[in-house]
Amino acid sequence: MxxxxxxxxxxxxxxxxxxxxxxxxxxxxxxxxxxxxxASGAAGAFLSPLPGQKNIYNSLVNNALDFSLDFYQELLPEAVDKKGVLRVANDNFDEDKLSQNSIKYDYFDSKKLHDISKNFREIEGYFYENAAVIEPIxxxxxxxxxxxxxxxxxxxxxxxxxxxxxxxxxxxxxxxxxxxxxxxxxxxxxxISPIFGLRVDVKSTTKVPFNIHKAISISTNKQDGTLSIGATHERHDSAKMECLTTCDKCSFYVKGDDEQVKSLLKQADELIKLENLEVVKIYKGARATIxxxxxxxxxxxxxxxxxxxxxxxxxxxxxxxxxxxxxxxxxxxxxxxxxxxxxxxxxxxxxxxxxxxxxxxxxxxxxxxxxxxxxxxxxx
Ligand SMILES: Cc1cc2nc3c(=O)[nH]c(=O)nc-3n(C[C@H](O)[C@H](O)[C@H](O)COP(=O)(O)OP(=O)(O)OC[C@H]3O[C@@H](n4cnc5c(N)ncnc54)[C@H](O)[C@@H]3O)c2cc1C
The missing domain is CATH 3.50.50.60 (FAD/NAD(P)-binding domain)
Structure with a gap:
């Protein structure tokens, strides 16, 4: 018992x-x-702050982040890579949220990013130190x-x-x-609404200095040299709400991987050029949201x-x-x-x-x- x-x-x-x-x-x-x-095994497992003017939701996220980052670092330091995250705005609304908040950040323009790595595209963003990627399994x-x-x-x-x-x-x-x-x-x-997502682990000779997040996330290089690229956006077809995570009726699973992987890699390439890229493993999963x-x-x-x-x-x-x-x-x-x-x-x-x-x-x-x-x- x-x-x-x-x-x-x-x-x-x-x-x-x-x-x-x-x-x-x-x-x-x-x-x-x-x-x-x-979902937990499929997750890119990025941990990053939620910027924006303080409200109940982002306070919850940011308190949870502080607690959980310390917790993981104590539990299993070798499974935590805390190098920060560069947040790149999607639009003006996002830009406001990223720049107006109580969380400390550094603004990196494209010149500064090129000084860090010549592989960055013409982007700019907000760098938050308190962010990591972990090994979920x-x-x-x-x-x-x-x-x-x-x-x-x-x-x-x-x-x-x-x-x-x-x-x-x-x-x-x-x-x-x-x-x-x-x-x-x-x-x-x-x-519960399931929202489906994809994570692609890749090998590349490019060194990614920190995690990068726009609509998708790219991790810094992990201990084995691989990078994770992930996103969870696809809403489940509500007519098939009963589907399980690996349901073979769901369009997300039926659709070929090629198309989805290509789209994810294209979005990653708009942020940083990943040289000699080779896909190592593809993960799919559904996260639960209300x-x-x-x-x-x-x-x-x-x-x-x-x-x-x-x-x-x-x-x-x-x-x-x-x-x-x-x-x-x-x-x-x-x-x-x-x-x-x-x-x-x-x-x-x-x-x-x-x-x-x-x-x-x-x-x-x-x-x-x-x-x-x-x-x-x-x-x-
Ligand atoms: C592609 C992808 C990328 C993501 N990236 C991130 C990220 O970067 N950072 C982040 O923090 N989160 C990320 N998430 C979200 C995160 O993965 C989920 O929020 C988290 O894993 C949810 O954990 P959970 O334990 O609630 O659910 P799950 O990990 O899905 O666990 C639920 C488990 O319950 C089991 N189960 C349910 N019913 C039964 C039953 N009747 N009998 C036996 N077993 C049962 C299932 O098999 C399942 O393993 C991502 C998710 C996906 C899909």
């Missing part, structure tokens, strides 16, 4: 396993694809040290006599960290039972979150969006403190917030 069984062994699940295990809990993870077999494996892992596809959760049974595994508590996959319990207020872009953590509210118990919620009556109905001992961490490795450890730490020490979860990332939003709308 485990204290915690985590379903999904990506950045979210592995980070949760780490903090729970650190607190002395027995933890098992299950995943149908293996550790970091979903190594990190996820390290996070799960001391926890058991089972490769299996979980079809249902059975709750009986105060504990969950998943195949032959028994656990007192479950954490759902399923990314884009269909949730094992009904969570109608959390509508409409507000905020990630979500916390106990899972049972929507139907909560509304049945407190129908006046639909009229706007304020019922405290602790009086809602919850699935027993069931938590989630999801919707990490395009910043799964920025958010993973930061959110898992908050979730663990909430579960074990009853510390509050900020409203903007709580399951409760989404529940109230949908419940109040449901009357109309």
């Amino acid at each position: 485990y204290d915690y069984l985590i379903i999904g062994a990506g950045s979210a699940g592995c980070s949760s396993a780490y903090f729970l295990h650190k607190e002395g809990k027995s933890v098992a993870l299950v995943d149908r694809e293996g550790i970091a077999g979903g 190594q990190i996820c494996n390290k996070l799960t040290k001391g926890c058991d892992f089972y490769k299996m596809d979980v079809k249902e959760l059975v709750y009986k006599d105060g504990f969950y049974i998943v195949d032959n595994i028994k656990a007192k508590n479950i954490i759902l960290a399923q990314g884009v996959s269909s949730s094992l319990v009904e969570i109608p207020y959390m509508k 409409k507000s872009y905020f990630p979500v953590i916390g106990k899972i509210v049972d929507y139907e039972s909560s509304l049945k118990k407190h129908p006046s919620i639909q009229n706007g009556t304020k019922i405290p979150q602790e009086d809602l109905e919850y699935y027993p001992n069931l938590h989630l961490i999801n919707a990490l969006g395009s910043r799964g490795f920025v958010f993973g450890p930061y959110l898992a730490n908050i979730l663990t403190k909430n579960i074990l020490h009853n510390e509050p979860i900020p409203q903007e990332i709580s399951t409760g917030k989404l529940f109230y939003k949908m419940a109040r709308k449901s009357k109309f």
Whole structure:
């Protein structure tokens, strides 16, 4: 019998396993694809600040970045390459966001960039020091040290006599960290949109001095000399929302790699000339996002039972979150969006403190917030 069984062994699940295990809990993870077999294994795994005038969302991202960068550097320094990022504006709006913010940056014009490397194209941008690229698979494996892992596809959760049974595994508590996959319990207020992306690892004789980000990202050279080029933009066809990460019906997977890889490499070439380029490996994946872009953590509210118990919620009556109905001992961490490795450890730490020490979860990332939003709308 485990204290915690985590379903999904990506950045979210592995980070949760780490903090729970650190607190002395027995933890098992299950995943149908293996550790970091979903979006987390496909990620370029860039960690960079979110510039712009301070608001709730970019404060969350930038706090998470500070926490997670320090965390990874302590956990596995050899899997972290912190050389900063050059952000190149897409348009005027982007330019404003990059230049007007509380984060320290250096402006690099094209002359300065050419002094750094003659391979830079005629571009200019904003350099942020606090940015890195990490090795996602190594990190996820390290996070799960001391926890058991089972490769299996979980079809249902059975709750009986105060504990969950998943195949032959028994656990007192479950954490759902399923990314884009269909949730094992009904969570109608959390509508996940999968957004597909591509990462191409290449070899090149060009030295890329730091990460570069415009609509796509190019990493600095890694220890083995390769570079990652990645982007996640393609929205899933909503008619096929049930598709899994590697669904062969989804147009993203059906479309030939050639066209997508060519487009990614072309965009990279508009930023820096990568000489003697050779494609080494192609990764595809889908990241989970909700409409507000905020990630979500916390106990899972049972929507139907909560509304049945407190129908006046639909009229706007304020019922405290602790009086809602919850699935027993069931938590989630999801919707990490395009910043799964920025958010993973930061959110898992908050979730663990909430579960074990009853510390509050900020409203903007709580399951409760989404529940109230949908419940109040449901009357109309
Ligand atoms: C191409 C690409 C590039 C990206 N680049 C970056 C980047 O540069 N920086 C960054 O921070 N983020 C990046 N992201 C986003 C990041 O990868 C995700 O936000 C993050 O990996 C999400 O982690 P997760 O644990 O929530 O989901 P996942 O890693 O998808 O993990 C969920 C896991 O749950 C498993 N699962 C679900 N249901 C079941 C079930 N019923 N039974 C068994 N197993 C189940 C799945 O197999 C999957 O492995 C990128 C994503 C993609 C696709």
